[in-house]
Amino acid sequence: MDLGEIRKEIDEIDKSLVESFEKRLALCRDVAEYKIKSGMQVLDRKREGEKLEQVRNMASSDFNRYGINELFTQIMSISRKLQYQLLADKGVITGLPFEMVPNLQKSRAKVVYQGVEGAYSHAAALQFFGEKAKLFNVKTWDDAMKAICAGTADFAVLPIENSSAGSVANVYDLLVKFDNYIVGETYVKVDHVLLGLPDAEIxxxxxxYSHPQGLMQCSTYLEEHREWNTYSTSNTALSAKRVKEEGNKAHAAIASEMAGELYGLKILDRNVMNNRGNTTRFIIVASRKLYEATANKISVCFETKHENAALYNMLSHLTYNGLNMLKLESRPITGRPWEFRFFVDFEGNLGDAGVKNALRGILEEANYFRILGNYYTDKGKSVYENK
Ligand SMILES: O=C(O)C(=O)C[C@]1(C(=O)O)C=C[C@@H](O)C=C1
Incomplete structure (x- = not known):
């Protein structure tokens, strides 16, 4: 047979595949109608499992069995997405329990951050809320989360990721531990310097001393000075404070220039970071489920079944609804070794139909699911374009 003829035959088969696919989807519409009336869930794992076994058994080789399994997994996934859309159109998928507000009340807000004055979290709070906000600090990130639960603060400012050291794992875990929500984010340029006593020399x-993230972000510089010991503190500014209080010329801190000024220290060295564009992204957290009308980024968290393609299937809800994923993070689930909880950031607003549809799909199919927030992002442009 020549290539032209083979392709003609393939075209014929594809035509009938498309016709069959469309007929199948039309039937799935009927199933959706039935499910709406009877209040049944879209996802029926038992039926899908049986269906996959049935079609696998029809295939004639292991290779084909694998292909058929994958093909029908996708067909049923598309069928579910169609059904979620129909449910949304019929008003079965209602609004999400988040309140849209025109703007966050920033100017006189009570804002908590972790650490001491001069910490990067302090700078982030000032940058986001301005001078009029009432800022105060607590010892730990956990305390900051508790302060908003208790109402002593309206908002908490927490670091979530750094451009060179990566995610702040503990803060991800706190987002699960507390019933608090992300309502904003802000990017802070991190310019570490090496600080010592006024009469110290390098x-x-x-x-x-520094926070573990500070030490990590300056690892190349510290490698060049292997004779130095390093010691982790709970905050970069606190390490500067400690150098001042100890009054020992042999002690230095990696912290911000602002912390150096605040604690009367001398800059012993600049540009100590691995990456000069070093930036930390801070999230603004509140106890209420709020989102601004301009919100364009959504953070969610979910757990899946520990099985083949589980994550792939979850993320396909974003792909299918044309939503751009910005970040994927995973954290171990305590008590379930080698199982993970996923955190996904993607573009969108909770009012968008595509977003509602994707969230509905993930909600139905995940073992655990939470919307962590919907907020405005400039993707750090304010930092990169101004400096
Ligand atoms: O049979 C159903 O309940 C359907 O909704 C159809 C279908 C399918 O495409 O075969 C889709 C989703 C369900 O999870 C199971 C099967």
Whole structure:
């Protein structure tokens, strides 16, 4: 047979596949109508399992069995998405329990951050809320979350990821532990310097204090000074404070210039970071489910079944609804070794039909699901374009 003839035959088969696919989808519409009336869930795992076994058994080789399994998994996934759309059109999928507000009340807000004055979280809070907000600090991120639960603060400012050191794992875990929501984000340029006592010289240094993230972000510089010991503190600004209080010329801190000024320290070295464009993204968290009309980024968290293609199937709800994923993070689930909880950021607003449809799909198919927030992002442009 020549290629032209083979392709003609393939075209014929594809035509009938498309016709069959459309007929199948039309039937799935009828199923959706039935499910709406009877209040049944779209996803029927038992039926899907049986269906996959049935069609696998029809195939004539292992290779084909694998292909058929994948093909029908996708066909049923598309069928579910169609059904969610129909449910949304019929008003079965209602609004999400989030309240849209024109703007966040920033100017006189009570805002909590972790650490001490001069910490990058302090800078982030000032940048997002301005000078008029009432800022105060607590010892730990956990305390900051508790302060908004208790109402002593309206908002908390927490670091979530750094451009070179990556995600702040503990903050991801706190988003699950507390019933709080992300309502904003802000990017802060992190310009670490090496700080010492006013009469210290770089040759005096034996010990460097910083937050573990600060030490990580300056690892190349610290590698060049292997004779120095490093010591982790709970905050970069606190490490500067400690150098001041200890009054030992052999001690230095990796922290911001602002912290150096605040605690009367001298800059021993600049540009100590691995990456000069080092930036930290901070999230603004509140206890209420709010989102601004301009919100364009959604954060969700879910757990899936521990099985083949589970994550792929979850993410296909974004693809199918044309939603652009911005970030995927995973964290271990305590008590279930080697199982993970996923955190996904994607573009959109909770009022968008596509977003509602995708969220409905994930909600129905995940073992655990939470919308962590919908908020405005400029994707860090304010930092990169101004500096
Ligand atoms: O039979 C159903 O209940 C359907 O909704 C159809 C279908 C399918 O495409 O075969 C789709 C989703 C369900 O999870 C199971 C099967």
């Amino acid at each position: 040759s005096d240094i034996e010990m460097v």
